[in-house]
Amino acid sequence: xxxxxxxxxxxRIEGHLRIxxxxxxxxxxxxxxxxxMWRGIETILRGRDPRDAWLFTQRFCGVCTTVHAMASVRAVxxxxxxxxxxxxQYIRNLILxxxxxxxxxxxxxxxSALDWVDILEIPKADPTATAKLAESxxxxxxxxxxxxxxxxxxxxxxxxxxxxGIFMNGYWGHPAMRxxxxxxxxxxxxxxxxxxxxxxALQVVGLLGSKTPHIQNLNVGGVxxxxxxxxxxxxxxxxxxxxxxxxxxxxxxVNQVYVVDVCAIAAMYxxxxxxxxxxxxxxxxxxxxxxxxxxxxxxxxxxxxxxxxAGVHPFKTASDKEFRDAVSEDVAHAYYHGGKALHPWAGExxxxxxxxNGEQKYSWVKAPRFNGQPMQVGPLAQVLIGxxxxxxxxxxxxxxxxxxxxxxxxxxxxxxxxHSTLGRHAARAIRASMLAELAQKHLxxxxxxxxxxxxxxxxxxxxxxxxxxxVGTHEAPRGTLSHWIVIKDEKIKNYQAVVPSxxxxxxxxxxxxxxxxxxxxxxxxxxxPEEPLEVLRTVHSFDPCMAxxxxxxxxxxxxxxxxxxx
Amino acid sequence: xxxxxxxxxxxxxxxxxxxVGPYLARLLDxxxxxxxxxxxxxxxxxxxDLIDQLSGRDAVILIxxxxxxDIAAASxxxxxxxxxxIMRYRPSxxxxxxxxxxxxxxxxxxxxxVAPADLLLVGIAAEGYDAGCSLSKLVKASLNHAIxxxxxxxxxxxxxxxxxxxxxxxxxWWTTDEAVExxxxx
Numbered sequence: 001x002x003x004x005x006x007x008x009x010x011x012r013i014e015g016h017l018r019i020x021x022x023x024x025x026x027x028x029x030x031x032x033x034x035x036x037m038w039r040g041i042e043t044i045l046r047g048r049d050p051r052d053a054w055l056f057t058q059r060f061c062g063v064c065t066t067v068h069a070m071a072s073v074r075a076v077x078x079x080x081x082x083x084x085x086x087x088x089q090y091i092r093n094l095i096l097x098x099x100x101x102x103x104x105x106x107x108x109x110x111x112s113a114l115d116w117v118d119i120l121e122i123p124k125a126d127p128t129a130t131a132k133l134a135e136s137x138x139x140x141x142x143x144x145x146x147x148x149x150x151x152x153x154x155x156x157x158x159x160x161x162x163x164x165g166i167f168m169n170g171y172w173g174h175p176a177m178r179x180x181x182x183x184x185x186x187x188x189x190x191x192x193x194x195x196x197x198x199x200x201a202l203q204v205v206g207l208l209g210s211k212t213p214h215i216q217n218l219n220v221g222g223v224x225x226x227x228x229x230x231x232x233x234x235x236x237x238x239x240x241x242x243x244x245x246x247x248x249x250x251x252x253x254v255n256q257v258y259v260v261d262v263c264a265i266a267a268m269y270x271x272x273x274x275x276x277x278x279x280x281x282x283x284x285x286x287x288x289x290x291x292x293x294x295x296x297x298x299x300x301x302x303x304x305x306x307x308x309x310a311g312v313h314p315f316k317t318a319s320d321k322e323f324r325d326a327v328s329e330d331v332a333h334a335y336y337h338g339g340k341a342l343h344p345w346a347g348e349x350x351x352x353x354x355x356x357n358g359e360q361k362y363s364w365v366k367a368p369r370f371n372g373q374p375m376q377v378g379p380l381a382q383v384l385i386g387x388x389x390x391x392x393x394x395x396x397x398x399x400x401x402x403x404x405x406x407x408x409x410x411x412x413x414x415x416x417x418x419h420s421t422l423g424r425h426a427a428r429a430i431r432a433s434m435l436a437e438l439a440q441k442h443l444x445x446x447x448x449x450x451x452x453x454x455x456x457x458x459x460x461x462x463x464x465x466x467x468x469x470x471v472g473t474h475e476a477p478r479g480t481l482s483h484w485i486v487i488k489d490e491k492i493k494n495y496q497a498v499v500p501s502x503x504x505x506x507x508x509x510x511x512x513x514x515x516x517x518x519x520x521x522x523x524x525x526x527x528x529p530e531e532p533l534e535v536l537r538t539v540h541s542f543d544p545c546m547a548x549x550x551x552x553x554x555x556x557x558x559x560x561x562x563x564x565x566x
Numbered sequence: 567x568x569x570x571x572x573x574x575x576x577x578x579x580x581x582x583x584x585x586v587g588p589y590l591a592r593l594l595d596x597x598x599x600x601x602x603x604x605x606x607x608x609x610x611x612x613x614x615d616l617i618d619q620l621s622g623r624d625a626v627i628l629i630x631x632x633x634x635x636d637i638a639a640a641s642x643x644x645x646x647x648x649x650x651x652i653m654r655y656r657p658s659x660x661x662x663x664x665x666x667x668x669x670x671x672x673x674x675x676x677x678x679x680v681a682p683a684d685l686l687l688v689g690i691a692a693e694g695y696d697a698g699c700s701l702s703k704l705v706k707a708s709l710n711h712a713i714x715x716x717x718x719x720x721x722x723x724x725x726x727x728x729x730x731x732x733x734x735x736x737x738x739w740w741t742t743d744e745a746v747e748x749x750x751x752x
Contacts, residue, residue: 041580041697055739059580062611110614110674154677166673195678199618213610 002029003529007536017505017544020358021521023529031514031521033505033539034356034363043349045495050076050487051220051461053495057483058214060497064545065213066099066205067476068497071483076220078319079470079487080463083292085456088222090446091208091235093288093298094243095215096474097439098204101250103477104379104432105201105258108425109194112540115533116265117187118177119167122155125185134186137264137408140256142193143186151189171533179268187265190257197253200246204439207243208235222458227450240447247443251436254429262429263401266422267409276421276538278520279374280307282381283503285482286318287475288438290445294318298393298438299475302385305373309415312388318473327482327498329366332510341369341510344484344496345469367506367515368498376516377479377503378542380427384418397433401426421520424541463490476500478543504542517542568603569624571725572682573716575608576616576630579740583641583692583705587629589738590690590712596736597748600720600727616671621680627719628668629712631705632689641693642704644711649685684723688715699741706746713750728752 008018022030041060045053054072058065070092077084127148134143158165171177179187202212208225209215217224228234266273281304288298294317302314315323328341337350354361367374375381386394402413405426418427467488474481479500486494506515514522517539524534575591577584588608595606609619620626632645639645652669668687675681690712693702720727729752736745 044580044697044699052739056580059578059610059740062578062609063613063615065610106614110617154679158677166670166677192678195617195621195680202615202618213612213615214608 005529005532005535007532017539018356019517019521019535019539021532021535023526026526026529028521028524028526028535031518032358032362032507033365033515033517034507035365035505042495042497045492048492049490050079050463050485050492053485053492054218054220057497060499061545062213063103064476064478066095066209066215067474067481068483069215069218070096071472071474071476071481071497072485073218073220074318074472074474075470075483075485076461076472076487077470078472079468079485080220080461082221082459082461083294084222084459085454086292086449087225087227087446087454087457089289089292089294090442090449091217091223091225091457093442094439094446095205095208096288097435097442098201098208098247098250100435100477101254101432101439102198102201102205104428104435105194105198105253107477107543108258108262108428109191109198111543112425112537113187113191113261113265114167114170115537115540116177116269117179117184117191118172118174119155119170119184119188120159120172121177121179121181121184122152122188123159123181125152125181127152127185130182130185130189133182138256138260140252140260147193148185148189151192152185154192155188171531174531174533175527176533176537179265183264183268187261190261193257194253197250197257201250204243204246204250207239207246219458220461225457227455227457229450235450237447240443240450244440244443247436247439251440254432254436259401259429259433260404262425263404264408266426267405267411269422270409270411272422272537273413273417273420275524275534276424276520276541277419278518278522279376279514279516280419281305281370281373281375282384283370283375283377283480284382284385285320285323285473285475285480286315287473288442289318298441299382299434300386300389300391300394301382301475302389303370304381304384304388307416307419309384309388312385314385314389319471323473323482324471326371327368328372329368329498330509331366333361333507334363334366335361336366341372344471344482344498345486345494347484347494347496363505363507365502365505365507367509368503369509372509372511374506374509374513374515374519375503377500378424378427379431379477379479380418380424381479382475383427383430384415387415393434393437394430397430397437400433401430421538421541428543463487465489467493478545479503499545501542501545505544517544569723569725570622571600571604571720571723572619572623572626573604573606574619574626574628576611576628578611579699580697581695582698582700583690583702584631584695585699585740586631586690586692586701586705586709586712589701590629590709590716592737593709593746593748594713594716596733597730598717598727598752599730601725604725604727614667614671614674616667617674617678617680620671620675620682620685621678623682625684625723625725626682626686627716628685628687629716630668630687630689631692634691639691640704641691641702642708643691644708644715645689645691646715647687647689652685652687686719688712688719700743701741709746710749713748717750717752
């Protein structure tokens with residue numbers, strides 16, 4: 001007799017991720033991912049000036065602000081065939097990298113580490129032994145006994161108060177938790193330190209974008225930063241030096257702490273290299289353009305189908321014709337009217353809410369497909385696609401991480417093992433260390449270009465009389481983001497955003513094929529179905545971002561997520 | 567020593583009355599000037615990034631919309647919540663890791679030892695959250711009341727402020743609606 005488990009955050013007005021699984025013999029036998037609210041924010045953009053679109057799209061999501069701003073200006077520039085100055089590319093790239101570093105650090109420490117780290121084991125740890133262990137893993141100077149003791153004291157204070165505070169919802173003592181007390185303490189201490197370093201990454205965004213969380217410096221055709229080496233208020237060598245110093249600290253944290261922690265946790269949970277694979281079609285778009293026209297990139301893109309890593313197929317540009325032509329959205333199981341799957345430029349959004357029905361319609365998320373196939377996007381897709389193409393930076397950082405896992409855990413890691421829950425975490429850490437290196441590279445490129453006397457930051461857009469279409473992409477922290485725009489008479493005629501979490505959280509399509517979250521949960525073993533920690537581990541490994549669209553305070557306190565077992 | 571104080575508007579400016587927090591923050595910034603150390607900010611929908619905003623401040627005043635359907639409050643009613651009121655609620659199981667996170671952010675700030683000593687949430691009961699950039703009539707009518715509550719909290723904290731002789735640019739770019747007149751004198 002199968003058991004049905006629903007994990008539903010039941011928040012009020014936001015759309016949220018809801019997961020339903022059927023469990024047979026303590027393993028997931030079927031799964032549904034759904035989003036619980038329609039946003040339809042894109043409709044606000046119709047009729048507006050394309051030059052202003054990025055200001056609005058930046059508000060789609062409160063956490064992924066800059067990525068939607070960037071995809072939007074790129075979409076308009078693609079429609080207008082507008083190149084942007086080199087300085088603008090470098091400044092945009094630096095903002096995107098710093099934002100992604102912030103995001104990856106926050107995701108691992110604040111949002112998913114505690115799926116693996118048991119807080120209530122920490123009081124049993126020995127800070128001296130933890131420091132010795134940490135020293136053997138990394139040169140990080142803050143791996144001292146005193147740091148670990150202070151972190152342990154924090155946990156002791158919370159644990160002994162009887163009020164678990166931020167930890168009150170964890171599955172502590174769950175049989176799937178398997179780290180030693182010392183490793184739990186090690187990771188928790190870095191969870192506390194992570195707050196300082198993710199903030200430094202955000203400071204870089206602020207220094208270049210003039211404000212966070214909403215940057216102010218973009219425009220269609222480039223950026224609005226004034227570059228003037230003689231002005232205190234403009235982008236000058238002092239400010240570039242400040243950015244360099246901040247990045248140095250973030251880079252050290254990523255390489256000496258974040259990557260090492262992910263490798264250590266992976267080495268101690270080797271069975272999670274076999275769980276959570278799901279959809280093995282991967283997609284990434286090239287990003288971090290190196291020239292004005294966007295023909296060369298520091299991050300490669302492409303496709304891998306059916307897990308065939310050797311058969312990787314590259315995308316040449318960020319708005320590759322192959323990509324433009326192949327994307328469609330299917331609404332067979334989503335709460336919208338409509339028959340056949342539609343291309344985003346022709347996308348329609350007519351709500352048809354029927355209530356949750358796993359056999360029929362059950363989600364507000366449409367099902368994006370690439371030539372009719374579900375695709376997994378995100379750091380894992382990007383790293384596999386880069387690795388398969390022999391992209392030197394990807395190969396270098398992937399091999400460093402793989403060697404680290406092998407040296408800690410004594411296991412042999414093959415690329416195929418990356419099709420897994422741990423593979424997604426490892427790939428995100430690998431991507432972070434690649435981005436850390438690229439941050440320093442792009443800062444140097446910008447500094448050198450300015451030193452040459454090039455202060456240009458903007459090319460004025462020119463709108464043609466006829467209707468034009470464009471797509472702006474960005475390989476965002478959660479994967480391929482694309483904004484699709486149709487412009488007529490200098491006004492927006494249609495606008496659709498196909499966000500990474502739509503690819504990954506997609507419901508079934510007309511053919512019945514699962515979306516990536518759903519497929520990844522199949523066969524997952526559950527030690528205690530009523531405490532579905534294993535489901536959370538896999539869902540969190542994708543870094544979902546469904547619904548930061550709307551935020552109010554609910555005086556009835558209904559923001560408690562509910563786990564319902566039937 | 568200069569006290570560090572944040573007046574932060576929270577909400578999504580694309581979803582009707584949810585934009586009231588950012589709207590009020592910008593209105594306050596444009597019409598009033600505050601003593602050194604006071605930052606007035608449109609925070610959007612920061613979720614857990616709110617930890618960064620809370621951290622290291624002496625006092626924080628948040629302005630947010632309140633979903634008051636379940637407590638049958640009239641749209642535009644202004645509510646005040648102190649930290650203890652907010653903390654009566656449990657944090658969420660982080661299914662979607664970026665869902666709204668006021669309670670979580672405060673608890674994390676407490677854990678890290680960076681939480682502000684004073685925290686007030688000024689909540690305005692919303693009429694609706696449909697996609698759109700205008701505030702509803704009743705919410706607009708309550709803005710001066712909400713401003714008075716924010717300024718009242720500054721009085722209580724002994725923070726000085728005054729009306730600007732020449733208001734700065736409003737910066738409420740998301741709507742073409744005529745801006746609300748401020749009537750709260752200082």
